[in-house]
Amino acid sequence: MFDFYPPHWDGIAGFMIRKLIHDDREQIQSILIDTHHFNDDEIKVAIELIDVYLNDAKQTDYIIYVIENDETKQAAGYICYGKRPLTDWTYDLYWIAVDPNIHGKGLGSQLVKHMEDDLAGSGGKIILIETSGKAEYENERKFYTKNGYEVQTIIKDFYRRGDDLFIYRKYL
Amino acid sequence: MFDFYPPHWDGIAGFMIRKLIHDDREQIQSILIDTHHFNDDEIKVAIELIDVYLNDAKQTDYIIYVIENDETKQAAGYICYGKRPLTDWTYDLYWIAVDPNIHGKGLGSQLVKHMEDDLAGSGGKIILIETSGKAEYENERKFYTKNGYEVQTIIKDFYRRGDDLFIYRKYL
Numbered sequence: 001m002f003d004f005y006p007p008h009w010d011g012i013a014g015f016m017i018r019k020l021i022h023d024d025r026e027q028i029q030s031i032l033i034d035t036h037h038f039n040d041d042e043i044k045v046a047i048e049l050i051d052v053y054l055n056d057a058k059q060t061d062y063i064i065y066v067i068e069n070d071e072t073k074q075a076a077g078y079i080c081y082g083k084r085p086l087t088d089w090t091y092d093l094y095w096i097a098v099d100p101n102i103h104g105k106g107l108g109s110q111l112v113k114h115m116e117d118d119l120a121g122s123g124g125k126i127i128l129i130e131t132s133g134k135a136e137y138e139n140e141r142k143f144y145t146k147n148g149y150e151v152q153t154i155i156k157d158f159y160r161r162g163d164d165l166f167i168y169r170k171y172l
Numbered sequence: 173m174f175d176f177y178p179p180h181w182d183g184i185a186g187f188m189i190r191k192l193i194h195d196d197r198e199q200i201q202s203i204l205i206d207t208h209h210f211n212d213d214e215i216k217v218a219i220e221l222i223d224v225y226l227n228d229a230k231q232t233d234y235i236i237y238v239i240e241n242d243e244t245k246q247a248a249g250y251i252c253y254g255k256r257p258l259t260d261w262t263y264d265l266y267w268i269a270v271d272p273n274i275h276g277k278g279l280g281s282q283l284v285k286h287m288e289d290d291l292a293g294s295g296g297k298i299i300l301i302e303t304s305g306k307a308e309y310e311n312e313r314k315f316y317t318k319n320g321y322e323v324q325t326i327i328k329d330f331y332r333r334g335d336d337l338f339i340y341r342k343y344l
Contacts, residue, residue: 041258042258045257045258084330085217086213086214086217086331087330087331087332088331088332088333089332090327090330090331125329126327126329126330128327152325152327153324153325153339155262155298155300155324155341157297157298157343158256158259158262158298159258159259159260159262160259160260160261161260167325169327171329
């Protein structure tokens with residue numbers, strides 16, 4: 001068969017996954033705002049992680065990929081994950097966001113699958129995801145369940161009163 | 173009655189709790205080594221947090237107190253905790269260690285109580301503790317249980333094969 005490049009061409013026609021570059025920063029920020037799912041503090045933290053990644057020549061602490069629209073060459077979504085210190089093989093999915101105008105194509109699942117393949121290939125065994133239990137996050141929780149993540153635990157009132165933490169977990 | 177200073181005089185005779193200073197760094201490192209409970213990577217991370225704290229003029233990310241021996245003026249133990257980003261009131265206990273030659277006096281419980289009083293006084297509601305499920309950590313797990321912490325969840329093989337994560341939780 002053919003040896004295609006980029007390796008993720010077969011994910012979704014018209015999109016490819018590649019590492020984040022500096023030019024993506026503004027577009028990712030727009031996506032985070034457009035989802036209407038993150039408050040100002042959360043967007044600030046998400047952008048801080050992007051800046052840490054862009055300023056870290058070895059890119060050791062965080063791993064960030066974007067899914068790029070072949071036509072516009074712009075990021076249509078991104079995923080940020082990293083290894084939990086002091087563990088051999090446990091990773092956290094920190095952030096994932098997809099342009100709300102392109103929802104429904106499976107770009108999010110494609111990013112998750114890319115992360116899982118990437119980590120499994122380098123010895124990763126466990127992926128954890130922390131998310132809110134608020135009603136507004138029901139679609140996110142369904143998304144993780146659909147992608148094979150199970151609820152590890154729920155910590156009541158973790159974020160603030162009435163806003164629980166859900167920890168999802170998958171063994172690779 | 174009398175208004176004693178320091179406020180924690182009544183904890184354990186001969187010891188007082190105060191903020192970490194630069195002169196404690198070497199002694200804390202010795203204690204971490206002497207406990208024989210932390211590997212080199214763990215001690216490195218513990219010292220990194222101490223350095224972040226000592227170099228942060230506002231000391232915002234981590235909070236570190238030591239329990240000092242009145243006679244020697246040396247640290248006999250320390251506790252390091254900090255707020256979980258994006259939460260209103262959830263804190264992690266990152267590190268606690270007591271000189272193994274002074275175990276059994278209740279210095280560890282005194283440090284935990286100090287943390288709880290400190291956090292409750294500034295609106296803290298939840299404290300989380302992550303520790304290993306290995307047999308060698310049984311005394312640590314008993315210590316947290318004795319101090320009122322409950323097991324929130326256990327993540328199998330989290331650190332490495334056969335080394336589970338225990339998350340303890342207390343609502344203040």
